[in-house]
Amino acid sequence: MDKQQYTCVLISDFNLQNLAGYVANDPEFPSFKAIAAPFGPPVATLLNKDQPYWQDSPDIAVIWTQPQSVVSAFNALIKYEQIRLQELLAQVDEYCSLLASMSEWVKYAFVPSWVLPSYRSVFGALDMKAEIGLTNSIMRMNLRLAENLEKASNIYVLNAHKWVERAGAGAFSTKLWYLGKIVFGNEVFKEAVRDIKAATRGMFGHARKLIIVDLDDTLWGGIVGDAGWQNLVLGGHHHLGEAFVDFQQALKSMKNRGILLAIVSKNEEQVALEAIKNHPEMVLKLDDFAGWRINWQDKVENILELMTELNLGPQSAVFIDDSPVERARVAESLPEVFVPDWPQDPLMYPATLLGLRCFEIPSLSQEDLARTTMYFSENKRQELKNTVSSLEEWLARLAIRVQVDELHPANLQRATQLLNKTNQMNLSTRRMSEAELMAWAQQQHHRLWTLRASDKFGDAGLTGIVSLEIQDRSAQIVDFILSCRVLGRKIEETLLSIAICHARTLGVENVYARYIPTSKNKPCLDFFKSLFPRFRQQGECFFHDGKEPFSAPEHIELIL
């Protein structure tokens, strides 16, 4: 995890000093410097871009308001005055316009949904009636807020109801309100910080991508090697069996959201696979798993092998095992793997899994949804590789096609995702929001291309980015990014050829790439070094003579 401290500006019509305290002092990654704006002035004033706290382009802003403060029609409704729904929603629209303008000067903004303390529901039977009930109105307002802000790519509405529910009886404190203009109890703020941090981790590319599970007493009840698959506790009219099925359902739902599943288990492989294939109540099928290591070896070794096979780093993985001994061993040996405390009681398994806040991503691309399928395609590629006599033959038989596009609204979301989460083949490791990336690409002397790669086994999707900045007689390759899932097929050279070809048409004398080292991008350095003599290293830069062509490899079909 990087040690960078991010800036978080907190805007509210009430006192958020306690939230600022938790944001700044919570030990979880990432680290934040919290700036709480004064809470007296109207929110519209606080959102004015000339305010001092906006001047340093904060990474995160949280705008948390009471509904009656920013929607005057709702304030009237609280007094049980007659208010038309249309008027209420029109004011929500106005507030959203104000929020949307902020997307230009902040990387990411979070807007907690509006909540009312339960004591406001005086007329319970009328509470859900349109234009009368406060709860009905607040639900409609929140829905409108979410719909409006969906259009802003870097503003997210967070579900504050969840925080209030988890905080329980201490969610609201009239004492804190009257003494300090603090609306919520501290448990609400703690929950908010957990969600804000989880979302931020996702924004900056630190979401986990892989869940590695044990089998016996984790995926099902019982020891399959002793009991046989027919006697496992799984499904049926049994509380434990139902809990294991629900746990598998929860894992399946994760897989449907693009999280890879894998197995590391001490078992006889054949016996375990038979159970997965034959047990009628197994929710997870063999093709739900991107890989497995089922044997009697040390689990740490198995995890490392599996990570290599899947081309993922340990910081991508979560390890779930019922055995505290195995968990401790993995946590100690592989500190970057997240090993959650796991409950002894299987009835707690589904909720524990779904409560982990490490999978959040700011958007869901087609590439995310198809991730497991892509790993199966990769297995087929590797099988083919084992049957041919040379790398060249393998590459030729893959029939690789590369499609190149400029940055546009349709590929912006995925391109930003790739920019923010690629670590290894990444020249400069820039992290930007969608708005920032598009603004950069639209500048006069900047060009940015995306690359989609496919072959006879499948479509890897948008997996590459290259960008250029033209400076007088030279061109700098600013971004050179390739997903690890397509490395080693000379797509790297293809990506480079796109930028160099364009630079040559402008008649530049040289093209250079400035390598900015991180703890993870040495593969990028190695790649540029391997290009000698076409690229020559001078310090941290690699230079290519603009007079010399740089062609894409012949085995790749380039679609421009």
Added chain:
Amino acid sequence: MPDFEKITQILFGVIDELNQLRPAAEHLDKSLDTPLAGDSGRLDSAGLINLIVLAEQKTVQDLGMPILLTDERTMSQINQVFRTIGTLADYINLRLNEKGDG
């Protein structure tokens, strides 16, 4: 009846909560002499509000006895009552035992 030791432990729990809001270098010691409010106090107004609310909540949670720390009697001697953890524990002990006598 509650005693000074139990009340001190409750207040140390409150200090743990307050420290979550503060940088490590500014953590309050769990000691009877730790200054809270007043000239040499370590708490700002927001910190004092949190202390009051948390002390009230934890007292009723752990002892089953409510204590009101925002009444006129307390506010009129705020700097003495909240001078240190020890003075606050003394005051809560006094108030709770007064109620017991009634």
